[in-house]
Amino acid sequence: LAIRIFWSTSANVGAMGVHGDIWDVAPWPVGWTVRHVAETGSTNADLLADLDAGLVGDRNVLVTDHQTAGRGRLDRRWDAPPGTNLLVSVALAPVPAVPVEATHRVGLAALSAVREMSPDAQAALKWPNDLLLGDRKLAGILAQRSSARDAVVVGLGLNVAWAPDGAARLGPAVRPADVLARLLARFDELPASIGSRYRSELSTIGERVRVELPAGPTVEGTAIDVDEAARLVVRSDDGVVSAFDVGDVVHLRRGENQV
Numbered sequence: 001l002a003i004r005i006f007w008s009t010s011a012n013v014g015a016m017g018v019h020g021d022i023w024d025v026a027p028w029p030v031g032w033t034v035r036h037v038a039e040t041g042s043t044n045a046d047l048l049a050d051l052d053a054g055l056v057g058d059r060n061v062l063v064t065d066h067q068t069a070g071r072g073r074l075d076r077r078w079d080a081p082p083g084t085n086l087l088v089s090v091a092l093a094p095v096p097a098v099p100v101e102a103t104h105r106v107g108l109a110a111l112s113a114v115r116e117m118s119p120d121a122q123a124a125l126k127w128p129n130d131l132l133l134g135d136r137k138l139a140g141i142l143a144q145r146s147s148a149r150d151a152v153v154v155g156l157g158l159n160v161a162w163a164p165d166g167a168a169r170l171g172p173a174v175r176p177a178d179v180l181a182r183l184l185a186r187f188d189e190l191p192a193s194i195g196s197r198y199r200s201e202l203s204t205i206g207e208r209v210r211v212e213l214p215a216g217p218t219v220e221g222t223a224i225d226v227d228e229a230a231r232l233v234v235r236s237d238d239g240v241v242s243a244f245d246v247g248d249v250v251h252l253r254r255g256e257n258q259v
Contacts, residue, residue: 023177029185034061039082041069043089044144044155051091052148058093063180084162085169086139086176093151100230100245103129103143104198106154109187110139111201113179114158116186118170124203127223127232127249131158132203133168135251156183199226204249209234212248219244220252 023036033056040046040062047062066082080087092102107125114123114131122134131139139158146152160176163169170179191197199205204223211219211234221236231243 027181029181029188031188032059032061032184034063034180034184037062037064039066039068040064042067042155043087044142044153045069047089047091048144048146048153051146051151051153054149056091058091058151060091061088061180061184063088063176080157080159081162084176085160086156086158086179088180089153089155091151091153093149095145095150095152098228098230099145099152100128100143101194102152102154103141104194104230105187105190106156106183107131107141108190108194108198108201109183110141110156110158110179112186112189113182114138114170116182117174117179121170125198125201126251127202127204127226128230128246136163136166136168138163138168138170195226195228198230202226204232204251208252210250210252211244212250213244214246223249 028034043062043064047056047060050056050060050062064087066080067087090106092105096102107129110131111123111125114121114133118133123138124132126132126137129141129143130137131141137159139156141154141156143152143154158176158179159167159169160174160179161169161172205225207223209221209223211232213219219234219236219242221234223232224235224241225233227233227243229243229245231245232247232249233241233243235241
């Protein structure tokens, strides 16, 4: 593999993208270690293996132009043409008291980056781990916990220049590395407690939804909150209130399926 390793020496994110290939100039915020590879099977799998082996630690990032074995939630295959999208994994340690907070932090940072790069876009988060533009999916997040260390790897696939049918993208004028640099900078600006901010950015709350569980019945109702354990709280059509810590959520409109 063609590999470049960069360490940041400057937090001057405003100058990014001005001089040549951004992977070469590497304007990463201070404190982050970013490694770029042209192609790999899965950035999550590679970074997790390095983490388990003690080769990397907190705030290490692996980004690639192309994944050949990328996976999303529920082991769904995820792929994109080489060089078109942001395919990145971030190692974070220690694991938060509420582990899913790691994905929420990456999601909030990605949301801020997207809004900076596309100010007119209607961007929001969707429970549990998606980023939307309007009502279309722009990005997905998948976290995997280390089996050997108190750490987690959070993977992000964000559509920049290409998107599958029905999904959203930022557009060909945007470079994946620019999005990553802004994402890392915005991650550093997040407060110690992000619960209220996550709720405020979550488009799912207040929506009529269908919750599709890995095993068990499908539940339809209104999403009314996210609790302290980051579970989605839904009032079903028969009035029963339930909290879900896992499941696929479909936003419904006037009885019709959405995304």
